[in-house]
Amino acid sequence: MARDYAKELEARVAFIQSQLRDSGARGIVFGNSGGKDSALVGILCKKACDDVLGVMMPCQSKRNFGEDMQDGLAVARQFGIETTTVDLSDVKTALTDAIAPVGTVSDAASANIAPRLRMATLYAIAQSRGALVAGTGNRSERYVGYFTKWGDGGCDFNPIADLTVGEVYEFLAFLGAPENIIQKAPSAGLFEGQTDEGEMGMTYAAIDRYILSGQGEPQDVEKITRAHARSLHKLRMPATFGGMQDAD
Numbered sequence: 001m002a003r004d005y006a007k008e009l010e011a012r013v014a015f016i017q018s019q020l021r022d023s024g025a026r027g028i029v030f031g032n033s034g035g036k037d038s039a040l041v042g043i044l045c046k047k048a049c050d051d052v053l054g055v056m057m058p059c060q061s062k063r064n065f066g067e068d069m070q071d072g073l074a075v076a077r078q079f080g081i082e083t084t085t086v087d088l089s090d091v092k093t094a095l096t097d098a099i100a101p102v103g104t105v106s107d108a109a110s111a112n113i114a115p116r117l118r119m120a121t122l123y124a125i126a127q128s129r130g131a132l133v134a135g136t137g138n139r140s141e142r143y144v145g146y147f148t149k150w151g152d153g154g155c156d157f158n159p160i161a162d163l164t165v166g167e168v169y170e171f172l173a174f175l176g177a178p179e180n181i182i183q184k185a186p187s188a189g190l191f192e193g194q195t196d197e198g199e200m201g202m203t204y205a206a207i208d209r210y211i212l213s214g215q216g217e218p219q220d221v222e223k224i225t226r227a228h229a230r231s232l233h234k235l236r237m238p239a240t241f242g243g244m245q246d247a248d
């Protein structure tokens with residue numbers, strides 16, 4: 001059964017406002033990719049706080065320049081979200097070149113550089129403005145570890161971490177977000193032609209079904225539970241000898 005999105009909106013706005021109050025921050029920054037998750041996070045943050053900055057950060061991928069940028073701008077325009085662009089393409093080249101003497105950067109490691117550069121960029125902007133960094137990972141991708149550890153997974157708070165991909169789309173429809181955002185296939189844009197489902201070898205429908213009901217085709221359940229077990233380390237604080245002393 002669909003959630004009551006009017007209530008969800010109210011509760012999430014209160015959550016975001018409490019994060020600001022408790023931290024003493026005056027605003028929020030988030031990475032605006034032109035995709036569904038960042039659209040939803042941007043809209044929720046803007047409804048909670050006036051001072052919200054969406055940062056568009058192309059980093060070599062073609063996806064991050066053309067249509068996605070237009071989609072990101074369309075959401076920002078519709079909901080009055082201030083937007084800026086920081087092009088990280090040359091930074092990625094410089095970093096890869098600097099690492100080269102140590103050894104070749106593998107394709108997988110290279111794909112994870114962009115999310116980590118975006119995280120560093122957001123924190124630099126946020127600290128300079130007295131703002132918090134909002135995370136955009138949804139429950140489905142978090143469950144199977146489909147995000148970059150300390151990259152797009154790095155944030156101060158996340159207002160959509162409990163929502164499956166299906167629920168993210170439902171919420172966006174409720175909020176009246178642009179159709180383009182709701183229609184396109186989810187892609188991390190980390191390499192040419194990438195779609196999330198193609199790379200993961202499983203559909204979000206199967207992941208969502210399993211998360212919400214514990215049910216699924218045996219081969220889907222096997223893949224999902226294996227991916228979850230393998231990536232649990234991404235959802236936890238780093239292992240520290242002696243445990244997490246003094247954290248409470």
Ligand SMILES: Nc1ncnc2c1ncn2[C@@H]1O[C@H](COP(=O)(O)OP(=O)(O)OC[C@H]2O[C@@H]([n+]3cccc(C(=O)O)c3)[C@H](O)[C@@H]2O)[C@@H](O)[C@H]1O
Binds near residue numbers: 112141151187188233
């Ligand atoms: N058991 C363990 N305990 C503690 N740490 C462990 C570990 N196993 C690996 N690690 C560490 O984790 C690292 C691997 O994790 P990570 O760096 O995340 O890298 P990776 O496992 O490659 O996960 C990233 C995946 O997420 C996708 N992605 C990234 C960004 C955004 C999106 C999106 O759609 O939103 C998707 C990307 O395409 C890729 O498939 C290892 O290099 C190692 O340092």
Ligand SMILES: Nc1ncnc2c1ncn2[C@@H]1O[C@H](COP(=O)(O)OP(=O)(O)OP(=O)(O)O)[C@@H](O)[C@H]1O
Binds near residue numbers: 059141
């Ligand atoms: N070009 C970009 N500019 C700004 N932020 C980006 C960009 N690409 C990714 N991000 C940030 O990293 C997060 C993870 O994005 P990614 O494109 O990998 O896929 P996603 O999880 O489907 O998210 P989204 O639906 O928001 O695109 C985004 O939600 C956004 O906050």
